[in-house]
Amino acid sequence: xxxxxxxxxxxxxxxxxDTSLILGHRLSEWSGRAPTLEEDIALSNIGLDxxxxxxxxxxxxxxxxxxxxxxxxxxxxxxxxxxLNLQIVERPNKDFAxxxxxxxxxxxxxxxxxxxxxxxxxxxxxxxxxxxxxxxTYHVRHSAEWVIxxxxxxxxxxxxxxxxxxxxxxxxxxxxxVDDIDRAMIAAGIGFDASALKPRWTEAMxxxxxxxxxxxPGDGWMSTxxxxxxxxxxxxxxxxxxxxxxxxxxxxxx
Amino acid sequence: MSSALSASDTSIDATLAMARAALESxxxxxxxxxxxxxxxxxxxxxxRADGTIEIDITPTYSGCPATDVIRLDVEVxxxxxxxxxxxxxxxxxxxxxxxxxxxxxxxxxxxxxxxPPEKASGKRALFSTTEVxxxxxxxxxxxxxxxxxxxxxxxxxxxxxxLEPFEYFKCI
Numbered sequence: 001x002x003x004x005x006x007x008x009x010x011x012x013x014x015x016x017x018d019t020s021l022i023l024g025h026r027l028s029e030w031s032g033r034a035p036t037l038e039e040d041i042a043l044s045n046i047g048l049d050x051x052x053x054x055x056x057x058x059x060x061x062x063x064x065x066x067x068x069x070x071x072x073x074x075x076x077x078x079x080x081x082x083x084l085n086l087q088i089v090e091r092p093n094k095d096f097a098x099x100x101x102x103x104x105x106x107x108x109x110x111x112x113x114x115x116x117x118x119x120x121x122x123x124x125x126x127x128x129x130x131x132x133x134x135x136x137t138y139h140v141r142h143s144a145e146w147v148i149x150x151x152x153x154x155x156x157x158x159x160x161x162x163x164x165x166x167x168x169x170x171x172x173x174x175x176x177x178v179d180d181i182d183r184a185m186i187a188a189g190i191g192f193d194a195s196a197l198k199p200r201w202t203e204a205m206x207x208x209x210x211x212x213x214x215x216x217p218g219d220g221w222m223s224t225x226x227x228x229x230x231x232x233x234x235x236x237x238x239x240x241x242x243x244x245x246x247x248x249x250x251x252x253x254x
Numbered sequence: 255m256s257s258a259l260s261a262s263d264t265s266i267d268a269t270l271a272m273a274r275a276a277l278e279s280x281x282x283x284x285x286x287x288x289x290x291x292x293x294x295x296x297x298x299x300x301x302r303a304d305g306t307i308e309i310d311i312t313p314t315y316s317g318c319p320a321t322d323v324i325r326l327d328v329e330v331x332x333x334x335x336x337x338x339x340x341x342x343x344x345x346x347x348x349x350x351x352x353x354x355x356x357x358x359x360x361x362x363x364x365x366x367x368x369x370p371p372e373k374a375s376g377k378r379a380l381f382s383t384t385e386v387x388x389x390x391x392x393x394x395x396x397x398x399x400x401x402x403x404x405x406x407x408x409x410x411x412x413x414x415x416x417l418e419p420f421e422y423f424k425c426i
Contacts, residue, residue, distance in 0.1 A: 024317075038399065038400035041403065042400060042401065045317075045402040045403075045406050048315075048316075048318075048319075048406055049316050049317045052313075052315065052316030052318065053316045053317075056313075123346070124346055124347070127345075127348070127349050128316070128349075130348065131315075131349040132316060134426040135315070135316060138401060138402075138424070141401070142402070
């Protein structure tokens with residue numbers, strides 16, 4: 001870790017990896033308790049995709065850092081304020097509609113983001129991006145189908161789906177922020193300009209929400225800070241569960 | 255000097271051939287009728303000047319748990335064949351796609367009751383139905399039960415003609 005660019009690069013990798021890992025872990029919480037067997041399998045599979053996207057990014061970050069930490073150390077031995085994920089992915093699952101709203105909002109963004117990152121000059125990011133983009137296409141379709149079914153369903157499912165969208169909306173603004181780290185990475189040809197994705201994301205969301213006969217929530221106050229290590233109270237609880245084994249048994253191997 | 259060099263070149267060539275032969279037996283743990291070469295997972299096998307054999311493998315689906323097992327199986331196959339110095343490299347770029355699966359691999363999938371991936375991997379519209387042919391009876395009248403199946407790479411389908419459920423290898 002010598003140049004400031006390298007420090008920014010490391011943080012950039014952690015932002016991408018942490019966001020994928022935390023959402024992957026959240027979805028794994030549905031394992032064994034989703035509404036149907038097919039959904040149980042679907043959410044577990046999507047979670048697995050996300051954790052799989054995170055792993056090579058952590059391994060890459062660990063090599064770049066050069067401090068002898070492994071991908072597991074980065075995932076299991078950092079505290080909440082060291083985590084740089086978007087806040088939207090740490091939000092609790094609540095009911096199925098809230099989970100689907102979060103999935104639609106994040107996956108729609110992620111598909112656009114990975115598509116842009118395919119052109120990254122960092123070959124590891126470009127490699128992860130090429131596959132993640134295609135996987136996200138499945139994730140978007142999965143959540144969009146549910147949002148439409150539930151929104152255009154019964155009065156109860158419609159109300160819950162609307163509540164889900166309203167619940168998640170104030171965490172969507174952070175996805176499109178561009179700060180100094182982003183600017184350094186864009187200049188280096190490594191990163192992408194998230195702010196440029198907002199119109200396409202909004203259009204894609206509007207299309208699904210209209211077909212679901214739901215109301216597009218308004219862009220009011222947006223919660224932010226996850227990518228600087230400022231988190232909601234939910235991340236600590238998630239990490240406590242995710243990290244308990246390696247912290248209780250340091251150095252334990254399978 | 256030149257004869258010593260050519261002798262060592264010969265032994266490197268022999269080791270390389272040995273490594274290639276050993277890797278032909280390595281199969282995908284989730285699809286044991288397919289070799290990692292059929293799958294397009296094995297990207298390259300070559301020898302360095304010092305005789306170390308370099309093996310490039312690439313992961314399939316991001317979260318596929320078989321990836322670690324495949325790497326281990328590669329190492330075991332090489333060690334069993336007597337290849338002493340080797341390095342298995344995990345290559346992420348270019349990213350694996352189902353387009354890399356050989357025609358033979360597709361036939362083997364079908365023969366084992368799994369509908370092979372459609373050739374061109376791409377995006378499809380909401381609620382669209384991909385035309386997937388039943389691997390049991392060959393009928394085109396099939397329906398998707400779930401886009402997510404027993405492994406990350408498979409979707410769950412049902413044939414409306416022979417009524418059998420089957421798996422479809424999703425394209426990415």
